[in-house]
Structures are given as C-alpha cells and as structure tokens.
Amino acid sequence: MERNKLAYFTAIENQGGVVVRETPKFDLDLYIQNYKGRTRWERLYHIGRTSVPLCVDALKAAVQEAKSGSDVMRYKYAVDSLRQVAPDEPEALLDQDWIDTKNKEIRNTTEHLQAELQGYKNNLIKESIRMGHEDLGKHYEAIGDLETAMDSYWKMRPDVSSADQLADIGKLLIRIAIERHDWKTVSNHLSKHVNAANDSDPKAKALRTYSKIANGIASLGQERYREAAFSFVWASADVPPSVYDKIASPNDVAIYGGLLALATMDRNELQTNLLDNDSFREFLQREPHIRRAITQFVNGRYAACIEILESYRPDYLLDIYLQKHVHKLYADIRTKSIVQYLKPFSCVRLETMQKAFNGPGPSIEDELFMMIREGKLNARIDSINKSILPISVDSRQKMQSATLERFGNYEKQALDRIRRMNIIAADLEVKGTGKTAAMNPIQGGMAVDDSAAVA
Amino acid sequence: MDPRLAALQAFPPADGVDDNNYYKESQEHVKRVREIIKKDTQWIRESAGDILKHVNPAVYSLSYVMVLECLLQAPGWNTQQAHETLASYMAEFLLQFDARQIRCKGSIWSDVLKAAYDDRGLFPASVAAEVVTAALLRLDPSGSVLTSHHCHIVELAYNTGNVEAVLPLIEKPIIYMPAKGMSTSQPVSDMSLPPPAYINLDTELTYALTSSMVLQYDFISGLCFIERRRWQQAFDALERCVTYPARDGGCSKIMTEAYNKWILVGLLLTGQPPTLPDTTSQAAKKIFAIQGKPYKLLAQAFQSNTAADLIREFEVINSEHLQNEANVELAKLVLAHYQRWQIINMRNIYTTISLEKIRERTQSAETGQPLSTVEAVDQLVQSMIVDGSLQGEIARPTDGSPAFLAFLSAPAQGMSEVEFSAKMNKVAQGIMALQPVIEATNKRLASNREYINHTIRRQFDAAREQKLGMQSVGGGFEESSFHIEEEEDLMSGLPAH
Numbered sequence: 001m002e003r004n005k006l007a008y009f010t011a012i013e014n015q016g017g018v019v020v021r022e023t024p025k026f027d028l029d030l031y032i033q034n035y036k037g038r039t040r041w042e043r044l045y046h047i048g049r050t051s052v053p054l055c056v057d058a059l060k061a062a063v064q065e066a067k068s069g070s071d072v073m074r075y076k077y078a079v080d081s082l083r084q085v086a087p088d089e090p091e092a093l094l095d096q097d098w099i100d101t102k103n104k105e106i107r108n109t110t111e112h113l114q115a116e117l118q119g120y121k122n123n124l125i126k127e128s129i130r131m132g133h134e135d136l137g138k139h140y141e142a143i144g145d146l147e148t149a150m151d152s153y154w155k156m157r158p159d160v161s162s163a164d165q166l167a168d169i170g171k172l173l174i175r176i177a178i179e180r181h182d183w184k185t186v187s188n189h190l191s192k193h194v195n196a197a198n199d200s201d202p203k204a205k206a207l208r209t210y211s212k213i214a215n216g217i218a219s220l221g222q223e224r225y226r227e228a229a230f231s232f233v234w235a236s237a238d239v240p241p242s243v244y245d246k247i248a249s250p251n252d253v254a255i256y257g258g259l260l261a262l263a264t265m266d267r268n269e270l271q272t273n274l275l276d277n278d279s280f281r282e283f284l285q286r287e288p289h290i291r292r293a294i295t296q297f298v299n300g301r302y303a304a305c306i307e308i309l310e311s312y313r314p315d316y317l318l319d320i321y322l323q324k325h326v327h328k329l330y331a332d333i334r335t336k337s338i339v340q341y342l343k344p345f346s347c348v349r350l351e352t353m354q355k356a357f358n359g360p361g362p363s364i365e366d367e368l369f370m371m372i373r374e375g376k377l378n379a380r381i382d383s384i385n386k387s388i389l390p391i392s393v394d395s396r397q398k399m400q401s402a403t404l405e406r407f408g409n410y411e412k413q414a415l416d417r418i419r420r421m422n423i424i425a426a427d428l429e430v431k432g433t434g435k436t437a438a439m440n441p442i443q444g445g446m447a448v449d450d451s452a453a454v455a
Numbered sequence: 456m457d458p459r460l461a462a463l464q465a466f467p468p469a470d471g472v473d474d475n476n477y478y479k480e481s482q483e484h485v486k487r488v489r490e491i492i493k494k495d496t497q498w499i500r501e502s503a504g505d506i507l508k509h510v511n512p513a514v515y516s517l518s519y520v521m522v523l524e525c526l527l528q529a530p531g532w533n534t535q536q537a538h539e540t541l542a543s544y545m546a547e548f549l550l551q552f553d554a555r556q557i558r559c560k561g562s563i564w565s566d567v568l569k570a571a572y573d574d575r576g577l578f579p580a581s582v583a584a585e586v587v588t589a590a591l592l593r594l595d596p597s598g599s600v601l602t603s604h605h606c607h608i609v610e611l612a613y614n615t616g617n618v619e620a621v622l623p624l625i626e627k628p629i630i631y632m633p634a635k636g637m638s639t640s641q642p643v644s645d646m647s648l649p650p651p652a653y654i655n656l657d658t659e660l661t662y663a664l665t666s667s668m669v670l671q672y673d674f675i676s677g678l679c680f681i682e683r684r685r686w687q688q689a690f691d692a693l694e695r696c697v698t699y700p701a702r703d704g705g706c707s708k709i710m711t712e713a714y715n716k717w718i719l720v721g722l723l724l725t726g727q728p729p730t731l732p733d734t735t736s737q738a739a740k741k742i743f744a745i746q747g748k749p750y751k752l753l754a755q756a757f758q759s760n761t762a763a764d765l766i767r768e769f770e771v772i773n774s775e776h777l778q779n780e781a782n783v784e785l786a787k788l789v790l791a792h793y794q795r796w797q798i799i800n801m802r803n804i805y806t807t808i809s810l811e812k813i814r815e816r817t818q819s820a821e822t823g824q825p826l827s828t829v830e831a832v833d834q835l836v837q838s839m840i841v842d843g844s845l846q847g848e849i850a851r852p853t854d855g856s857p858a859f860l861a862f863l864s865a866p867a868q869g870m871s872e873v874e875f876s877a878k879m880n881k882v883a884q885g886i887m888a889l890q891p892v893i894e895a896t897n898k899r900l901a902s903n904r905e906y907i908n909h910t911i912r913r914q915f916d917a918a919r920e921q922k923l924g925m926q927s928v929g930g931g932f933e934e935s936s937f938h939i940e941e942e943e944d945l946m947s948g949l950p951a952h
Contacts, residue, residue, distance in 0.1 A: 369816075372804045373760075384807040384859050400875050407882040414889055418896050419630050420700050420734065422651075425903050426634035428666045432705030432738060 005052060008084045012049060018323055022314040023053045032061065034241070034249035038141070038179060039320075041065040041074055046320045048081060054318075056086045063091040071144040072102055106143050113139055130159035134172075141176060150176050167207055170194040174214050178247050186218035209239040213248050216256060217321055225329070226264040232257030233273050237282035254283040256322065258290035262305070263332040267298050267340065302337035303356040309333065335376050338368070342379060342390040350386045459491050459498070460509050463518040467556060478642035481517060481559035488521045500529045507544055513551040517560060523548060524563050527570050542577045545570070549590040557594060558643040558653045561660035564594075565604070572608050584612040584620035591624060598627025599892075600654040602661035605629075606668045609675050618679040625676040626688070630892060632669065633661045636902055649895035670696050670709040677716065681785065686724040693717035697735060697743075704738040712780060714743045718750045719785045726796035728754035749776055753786070757793060762818040765793055769820075793820035798836065799845055802862040809859040810836065810849070829857070836860055 009019045028047070032040055041062055048059035059082040066075035076094070083092040117132035137152030153172045160166050170193025177185040194211045216231035232253050241250050248256075261274055274280055274294055284291040289308050296305040309330060316326045338357060342348060354364040368388055371377040379390040423429060466484035468477065492499060499506060503526055512519040526541055549571065557564045568590055572583045587608040592598055605624065612621040631651040643653040654660045673695040680689035696713030721729030728751070731740060744751075749772040756764040769790060777783045797817040801808060808816075810832045814825050826832050839845035846863040870878070900906040 369804060380806045381804060381808075382806045383809060383812060384861075389806060397870075400870055404878055404882060407879070407886065411882070411885050411889065414886070415628060415630060415892070416695075416698075416734070418889075418892055419628075419695075420698075421896060421900070422630060422632045423669065423700050425900055425906065426632035426664075428632055428664060428669055428700075430666050430670070430699060430701040430705040430707045430710070432701065432703040 004085050004087065005055065008055075008081075009052060018050055018317055019052065020050050020314045020317045021052045024051065024315040024318055025312065026315055028054055028057055028061065034251060035245055036242070037175075037246035038069075038071075039246055041069070041071070041078070042179065043320055045074075045078060045081070046323075047318050048078075048085075050323070051314075051318050056082070056089065059085060060089060060091050067095070067098060070102060070106060070139075070142045072099055072106075073144050075099070075102075109139055110136075126159040127161065130156045130165070133159075137172065146176050146180055164203070167194055171207075171210060175246055178214065178217060181221060183218040183221035186214055187222075190215055190218070205236055206239045206243045209236045210244050212236075213244050213253060216253075216260075217247065220256060220260065220321060220325060223325070223328075225260050225325075225332075229257060229260035229264050230273070233261060233277060233280050235279070235283070237279045250283055251286045252319070252321075254280075254287040254290055255316065255319075258284065258287065258294055259309075259316070259322070259329050259333075262294060262297060262309075263329045263336065267300075270294055270298050297333075297337065297340075300340070302341050303358075306334055306337060306357065335371055338371065339377055342377070342388065345390060347382075347387050347389050350381075350388060353388065459495060460506065462487055462491055463506070463510050463522070464515055466515065466517055467553070474642045474645040477555075477644045478559055481556060481644065484517060485521070485560050488518055492521060492525045496525065496529075499525050503544070504540070512548040513553060516548070516552040516556040519548050520552065520557065520560070520563050520567055523567050527567065538577065542582075545577065546582070546586050549586045550593075552590070552593065554594050555644055555646060558658065558660070561654075561658040565659055565661065568604055569607075572604075572611055580611055580615035581617045581620060584608060584615075584617040588621050588624045592627075594660065595650045595654055597650055598624060599630040600650045600661075601629045601632055601664065601669060601672060602654060603664055603668065604661065606664070606672045609672055609679065613675045613679055613682075618682050621679065622683070625679055625692070629672075631895070631899075633664060639898065649891060649898075651895055651899055666699075667707065667709065670699055670707060670713075673699075674709050674713050677713065677720070681716070681720065686720055690717065690720045690724050690729070693720060694729075694732065697739070698732050699739075701736040701739060706736070706739040706742045710739055711742060711746045714739075714747045715750045715776075715780060715782060716785065718747065718754050719782060719789050722754055722757050722789050723792050726792075726799065727758065753789070757789065757796075762793060762820040762823050765790065765820045766823050790820040794818060794826075794835070795839055795844065798839065801860075802845075802847070805862065807850075807859050807861045809857050811857055813860060833858065 013019050028044075032044060035043065044058045044062035044065055048055050048062055051058065059078055062078040063075065063082055066078050075098075079092060079094050082089060083094075086092060113132070113136045117129070117136055120128035120132045133152045133156045137149045137156070140146070140149035140152060150173060153169055153176070156169050157166070160169065170189050173189045173193070174186050177183075177189060190211055194207060194214075212231045212235040216228045216235070219225070219228035219231060235253050235257075237250070257280060258274070261270055265273065274284070275291075275298065281291075284294075289312060293305045293308040296302070296308065313326065313330065316322050334357070338353075341353075341356065350365055350368075353368075357364060357367075365381065365383070368377065368379070368381055372379060372381070377390075378393070379388050381388050465487070466481060468480055472480070499522060503522065506522060507519065510519050510522065523541075523544060526544070545567065549568070552564075568587060571578055571587050571590075577583075578586060587604060591602065591604055591608075609621050609625060612618055631654075633651070633655045635656045639648065639652050641648060641652070643658055656663055673692050677689045677692035677696070680686075680692060693713045693716050696710055697717050699707075699710055701707075701710075718729060721727070731743070735743075749768070753765070753768040753772055756768040759765060769786060772786065773783070777786050794817050798813060801813065801816070810829045813836070814829055814832045818825050826835065833849065836845065836847075836849060840847060840849070847860050848863070849858055850861050851858045
C-alpha cells in the first residue's frame with residue numbers, strides 16, 4: 001500500500017472505522033449510476049473512506065459529484081480526504097474560486113427564495129406558500145443544511161390540499177431522516193404520512209414500494225432484521241427504480257432483502273417469501289449470487305451458501321447501510337446454517353463439520369462451544385470422540401417435568417402465602433412511616449423496631 | 456403414703472375422661488398443688504429429691520413442672536451441687552413431659568423452659584439447645600408455630616456454635632405466628648386441635664413476638680444452614696426475610712442484610728443470581744436495589760465467562776462492605792465456587808471433555824488464572840463428584856491417552872405413564888395435606904377484624920358485579936401466581952366462605 005494511503009487508512013482504523021482491503025466485485029461507475037440525488041456523494045465518499053483499492057477513484061468521483069451540486073462542505077470533505085490519499089491528483093487541490101462563487105450563489109438563492117415565500121405569504125395563496133416552502137426546503141437540502149430543510153418541509157403541512165401532497169411531504173422528510181440515519185423519525189413519518197391502501201393504482205403502488213424500502217432501511221438500522229426482511233421482500237419490482245433511487249437501488253433491495261431473509265427466515269419461509277415470490281424474483285435477477293445463496297440454503301447446501309456470501313463480504317462492507325450489520329448478519333446466517341445442518345443427524349463428526357463450515361473464524365469445536373453456551377444450538381459435544389450430538393426436544397418429557405415443577409411450586413407458594421397471612425393477622429409486619437418511604441426509601445422506609453444486626 | 460405425695464399423683468385422671476373434664480380437672484389439680492406448695496414450700500425444697508422420685512415426669516407432668524417452678528424460685532440453688540441436681544430434674548422433665556397436661560398450664564412450662572436457656576446458666580449452651588429443641592418438638596411435633604422460645608434458643612445455639620442441636624427445630628416449616636384471641640371453644644386438652652389453637656398468647660406457651668424477632672429467627676436459621684453448608688435451606692430461610700410482609704413502605708435492616716446474604720447463597724446454590732420473588736414488597740425492592748447494588752454487581756460478574764470481572768467486583772465490595780456485613784467468608788466461598796460452577800455448566804455443552812480442556816476453558820476466581828496443572832483439575836473434579844455436585848466420572852483410558860470427564864446424562868426418554876402418575880399422586884397428596892393447614896388458618900382468621908371486613912367487601916363486590924351482569928372474578932388457591940401490592944391485601948387468594 002502506498003505511504004499516503006497507509007497513513008490515511010491507519011488513521012481511519014484507529015478511529016474504529018472499517019477498512020476493506022479486498023477488491024470488490026462491482027464496477028464503481030455502474031454502481032453509482034443506480035442512484036440519484038445526495039445519496040450518490042454519500043456512497044462515493046463512504047467507499048473512498050473504506051475501500052483501499054477504490055479509494056482514489058471513489059474520492060475523485062465524490063469531488064466531482066460535490067462540485068456538480070451546491071454543498072460546499074461536502075466538496076471540502078472530499079477534497080480533504082483525496083488530498084490525504086493522493087495529493088498529486090488535480091482534484092485534490094481546493095478550488096477556492098468555485099467555493100466563493102458557490103457561496104455567493106447560495107446566498108442569493110436563499111434570499112430570493114425567502115423573499116418569494118414572503119410574497120406568497122402576503123398574498124395568502126396556500127398552494128404557492130406550500131410550493132415556496134418546498135423550494136426553500138429543497139434548496140437547504142441541496143446545500144446540506146438538513147435541519148432547516150426539514151423545518152421547511154414540515155411547514156408545508158398546513159397548506160396541503162390532497163393526500164398525494166401529504167405523501168410527497170412524507171417522502172421528503174423520510175429522505176432527510178434516512179440521510180441523517182435517524183431511523184426512528186423515518187418510522188414516525190412512514191406511519192404518519194405514507195399510507196397507500198389501494199394497490200391497483202400505480203401511484204399508490206409506487207408509494208407502497210417506497211414505503212416498504214424506507215421502512216426496510218429504517219428497520220435494518222434499528223436491528224429489527226426480520227421486519228426489515230419482510231419489508232424488502234414485499235417491495236414491488238413493477239415500480240420503476242426512479243421512484244426510490246434517491247434512497248436505494250433495485251440491487252440494494254435484492255441484497256438487503258436476501259441477506260436479512262437468510263438471517264431470519266427458515267427454509268420454508270425463504271421458499272415462500274423469496275423464491276416463490278414473482279416480484280422479488282425479479283429483484284433477485286439483478287443479484288444472481290444472492291439468489292444462488294438462497295437456493296443453496298433452501299436445498300440444505302449450507303456450506304455452499306456461506307461460501308457464496310463470504311466471497312461478497314467486501315462488497316457489502318462498502319454499503320452505507322449494510323456495513324454495520326454485515327458481521328452480525330453473517331454470524332446469524334452461519335449459526336442458522338449449522339443448526340439446520342445438524343437437524344437430521346443424531347451424531348456428526350467434528351471433522352465433517354469442519355470441512356463443511358470451514359470459515360475464517362475459530363475452529364468448529366470452539367464455534368460450537370460458543371453456540372451451545374449462548375443457547376443458539378441444542379447439542380452436546382463429545383470432545384473425546386470428536387463428534388457432536390444434537391438433542392431433540394422431547395415434548396412429552398418437557399411437559400412432565402414442567403407439570404411436576406409447577407405442582408411442587410404450587411405447594412411451596414401456598415404454604416408461603418398462608419405463613420404470610422398469619423404474620424399479617426398477628427400484626428407482625430414490618431411497618432414503615434408511610435408516605436415518606438416513597439420519597440426517601442432508605443431513611444423513611446426503615447422500620448425502627450429492629451435495628452439489631454446479627455453478625 | 457404421704458397424702459401430699461398422693462395429691463401430686465392425683466392427676467392425670469384414668470383413661471376415658473373426655474377433653475372438657477380433663478381440662479377442668481387439670482385446673483383443679485393446679486389449684487390443689489399450688490396450695491400444697493404454698494403451705495409446704497420448705498418440705499418441697501428440702502425433700503425435692505425424694506418427692507420427685509415418686510412423681511414420674513412422663514406421667515405426672517403437671518405436678519412435676521409445678522414442683523420445678525417452686526425449686527427454681529428458691530434461693531440457695533447457686534451451689535454447684537444444687538445447680539447440677541436442678542439441671543438434671545429439668546432435663547428429665549423436658550425430655551419426657553406429657554404435652555397434653557402441659558397445654559393446660561402453659562405459663563409454668565414457659566417459665567421453666569425459659570430457665571433452661573436464660574442467663575442463669577443452668578445448662579451449658581450445648582445441652583440447653585438440645586433439651587429445649589426436644590421440648591419444643593415434644594409440645595408441637597409439627598414445629599409449625601413460632602414461639603418466643605424458638606427465637607431465643609436458635610440465637611443462643613448460633614452464638615455459641617451449637618447449630619447441630621437446633622437443626623431439627625429450624626428444619627420444620629413455620630406457618631403460624633402466635634397472637635391473642637386464637638383460642639377456640641374446644642378445650643386445649645383436645646389432641647386433635649391444630650397447633651395454633653393451643654400455642655398462642657392466651658395459653659401462655661409462648662411470650663409475645665415482635666416482627667424483628669420473627670425476622671431474626673429466619674435470619675439466624677439461614678446463618679445456621681450456611682454454617683452447615685445446606686444452601687437450599689439457607690436460601691429459603693433468607694428468602695423468608697427478604698419477602699417478609701411489610702406495610703407503609705417499611706423495610707428493616709435485617710431484611711437488607713438478609714438480601715445480601717441471599718444473593719451470595721443463591722450463587723452458591725444455583726450458580727446464577729437469584730430473582731426476587733413477586734411477594735417482595737415494593738419498598739423493599741427499592742431499598743435492595745440501592746443498598747444491595749454491590750452484591751448484585753458481584754452476582755452479575757459471577758455469570759461472566761472470565762474470572763477477571765468477578766475478582767474486580769469482589770475487590771470493590773470487599774473494601775467497602777464485606778467486612779462490616781460479616782460476609783467475607785461467604786463471598787470468598789462464592790469465589791471458590793466460581794470455577795466449580797463453570798465445570799458443572801460444562802454438562803450443558805459436553806458429554807465428554809478432557810481434563811486439559813477443562814483446565815483451558817475454566818478459571819479460578821481466587822487466582823484469576825486457569826488451574827496450573829491437569830492434576831489440580833483432576834483433584835477438583837474428583838472432589839465435586841464425591842460431594843455430589845457433579846454427576847459424572849473421570850475416565851482414564853488404558854491406552855495412555857489423557858484422562859477425561861464423562862458427564863452422566865439424564866435418561867433419554869421421559870417417565871412412563873405409570874411413573875408419572877405415581878409422582879403426580881405424590882405431589883397431589885402433598886397439596887391435599889395442606890387442607891388442615893388451610894382450615895386452621897381459616898378458623899383463625901374468622902375472628903380477625905380485617906379479614907371480616909375484607910370478606911364483606913368481597914361479597915358486596917361480587918353481588919354488585921353480578922347485578923351488573925359481569926362475571927364474578929375467581930379467587931382462591933387455584934390461581935397460579937400471586938401478586939402482592941405495596942399495601943398487601945391481607946386476604947387475597949383466599950376462598951370466600
């Protein structure tokens with residue numbers, strides 16, 4: 001690795017950031033073409049700060065992307081990063097003229113839009129006021145002042161005259177909340193503003209898909225993986241990507257949905273909700289390796305599934321939303337695969353398992369040890385004969401022991417209750433001083449008649 | 456025969472006398488003996504040996520206890536010889552008396568029993584503990600009523616290191632507390648009466664108790680069981696303190712001390728932090744959360760996979776709390792048991808595991824390191840198998856490969872229908888055996904003002920609900936879980952009658 005790159009990525013690693021050294025399988029230009037709006041810069045900059053092989057290209061593209069917009073800060077960030085990695089690149093030089101011109105332009109546009117809005121307000125034309133706020137919001141969003149942009153979008157609400165307009169406001173607010181990774185706000189706006197009951201109407205269908213994808217991203221951010229999986233899986237492939245390309249691409253839907261489903265659904269659910277789902281199959285066509293991984297899992301070829309996923313790990317680590325969850329999702333899929341693998345057997349040799357699940361982690365025995373200890377796998381390891389013995393749940397035995405335990409506790413509880421009643425009936429309870437106890441539980445609540453301590 | 460001796464032998468009457476007459480005669484006999492004692496005190500004190508030769512304590516218990524009372528009140532029993540003589544009379548009586556006669560005049564028996572353990576020092580503490588325990592169980596073999604004598608003797612036994620002697624007493628489950636107004640219309644000589652009907656403040660077989668005495672009894676019982684390493688019983692006794700009924704936000708110091716020990720004992724018993732039962736009062740919960748926090752943190756660290764957390768928490772708690780609360784030894788034992796529980800929990804993961812792997816996978820909380828040699832692991836595992844805490848065996852292959860631990864597995868199949876039904880029958884009998892206890896409690900509560908108010912309120916509510924067409928809310932012991940609110944409803948869960 002070059003000296004500049006090494007210093008740059010060492011600093012990122014020291015700050016707890018993720019650094020991916022492997023070359024990803026995707027093409028950066030093709031990848032970024034799938035998106036529109038501010039998410040393009042965000043993704044390029046993220047890749048530039050994460051991927052060693054793509055770093056320079058991604059940061060150069062990020063500089064260009066920033067320069068084609070109005071967000072001066074983004075431009076400065078991108079140039080600053082590129083300067084650290086490749087100081088000799090022409091894009092690494094800060095274009096102060098552009099900055100000055102842009103700042104002046106932004107000032108003028110802000111003043112103009114504010115004056116325009118004021119004019120609308122004076123004329124009391126509701127529709128114009130709403131549009132004035134929207135223009136101002138979009139302007140603030142473009143220059144990176146997300147807080148003020150959200151305020152402006154929010155101010156559109158009193159002047160809406162149709163459900164469609166309300167949904168549009170919701171989409172604007174959701175877009176900003178997603179950019180800020182404010183997942184709870186995304187969920188709030190989804191429930192408040194974006195409701196599409198009628199699937200036959202193409203507009204409603206588009207809105208529904210947008211809502212599913214946004215909800216999927218928000219649920220993923222909050223680690224509600226199963227809910228996120230179902231959101232992505234039920235997005236409609238008929239809806240053109242332009243509806244949601246400012247937050248995700250159809251490829252993302254396939255990857256997020258596929259991975260989350262693999263981590264949270266059983267084989268039957270995968271078959272029904274993914275492979276037999278015509279709409280999601282169309283998404284999967286864009287990412288055939290995810291479809292293969294799912295098929296392998298459903299067919300019980302877990303090792304092959306894991307192998308496919310492992311080969312794409314570097315790609316997923318470069319995704320802005322997925323990166324944080326890749327490790328956990330992969331671990332969950334691996335755990336689930338091991339559990340499913342063991343299901344039909346009464347005894348499996350550790351050597352066989354080692355071959356089947358030879359991952360980058362610790363030895364299979366250590367992995368099984370951890371899984372059993374954490375309650376993820378119900379089995380016992382025969383460490384001497386080097387085998388693992390899955391334990392099947394005997395419902396009858398479980399019922400018997402539960403019944404006996406319950407009745408045993410019943411007797412104990414009944415005696416304890418009678419004893420307590422007798423204590424109370426004999427006026428032998430510990431008495432406090434009443435209300436003060438709630439305010440000062442230590443002093444106010446202590447009884448005074450039994451200060452004797454027994455050592 | 457001396458007529459006075461004949462008078463002492465005039466009670467009990469011959470068989471066939473009913474309970475009422477038996478009781479009446481006993482009271483008349485007490486009067487007669489009192490007169491003799493009043494008139495011939497000197498004769499009794501001087502010829503006590505001769506007199507008591509004719510008064511068998513197992514047969515003429517009432518006369519015997521009255522003579523003993525007279526002797527105890529006499530001056531001049533301070534000489535060594537006289538002291539020993541009186542002690543032998545008392546021991547003879549307390550080990551043999553007829554409980555039916557004693558019920559008829561409890562106050563004298565209580566005074567005599569008290570003399571056996573109070574600071575007069577008639578008996579050495581070890582003998583006192585044994586004799587008083589025997590006497591209390593003779594009076595009430597079920598041991599279900601707590602008396603003031605229980606509290607004093609258990610404290611004496613614990614403080615003097617004679618725990619063994621009181622074990623038969625503290626092993627009995629206490630259900631009833633003595634109170635006034637507990638007597639029934641039936642005479643106390645009726646042997647079918649439940650214990651609380653004859654051991655109460657009216658019969659004077661016990662002195663009055665306070666809440667701190669009851670708490671202290673359970674607390675010291677817990678300490679006794681801790682000393683004997685009987686963790687389940689210690690845990691139960693301390694839990695009784697922790698969940699002791701309280702009102703108006705009350706919580707006593709003993710309860711918080713018990714809570715701290717309860718956590719430590721819980722760790723030793725189950726290897727996991729115990730959970731507070733639902734019956735714990737809200738005020739106590741709040742106070743435990745603050746004052747017992749260091750112990751709670753220690754318990755959480757006990758579940759950690761490495762010993763470092765536990766050692767760190769131990770050091771924190773040791774410098775601030777353990778010494779003052781006399782928990783140093785118990786906490787050290789918890790540290791010592793950390794590795795043992797790690798090994799026991801291996802049964803949930805392995806069927807067989809080499810001793811070397813046990814060494815690698817477990818740590819001693821005393822050193823913070825794995826054991827230094829496989830031999831040390833061997834020794835530890837062996838000791839655990841011997842004391843019954845570990846169900847397994849160490850296999851030593853003859854081919855020279857390393858020794859390993861094989862866990863004994865539970866039976867693969869569940870019980871047969873016959874076995875299950877037999878066990879269920881046994882449990883059901885245990886529950887049915889509660890019936891007399893419930894009846895006794897009901898009878899006892901029938902005279903309780905609060906209970907009557909509660910019952911009336913319940914009936915009124917039920918009638919109102921019926922009127923409104925609502926289904927009456929079910930009550931009774933069939934409800935599987937009990938919930939105690941801040942102000943505990945005294946009678947919740949009892950069937951209306």
